[in-house]
Amino acid sequence: MDPRAKSALLWGAVGFMTFAVLARGSIALGEGLLSLRGAALGALLVGAATAAVAYRFEHRVAAWSARRSSRADSIAADGPDDGTDE
Numbered sequence: 001m002d003p004r005a006k007s008a009l010l011w012g013a014v015g016f017m018t019f020a021v022l023a024r025g026s027i028a029l030g031e032g033l034l035s036l037r038g039a040a041l042g043a044l045l046v047g048a049a050t051a052a053v054a055y056r057f058e059h060r061v062a063a064w065s066a067r068r069s070s071r072a073d074s075i076a077a078d079g080p081d082d083g084t085d086e
Helices: 003-028 036-077
Strands: none
Touching: 003 036
């Protein structure tokens, strides 16, 4: 399986489980705004949306993070900036 697709599916599972646990907890406390069926449908929708967004944008966030990290490393290699010009 493609690593990008696998990562997106795992993020989708995280979204699904997060919504399902929160919805089920609210149902268990008696203050649920959704029925059990509604909570299951909501969890499926959140999981699918999370997977789609992760698949679409995760590689861009990783590239941005790598550029930012390499820029920070090059600044750190130059030494601390104490505000004085030598």
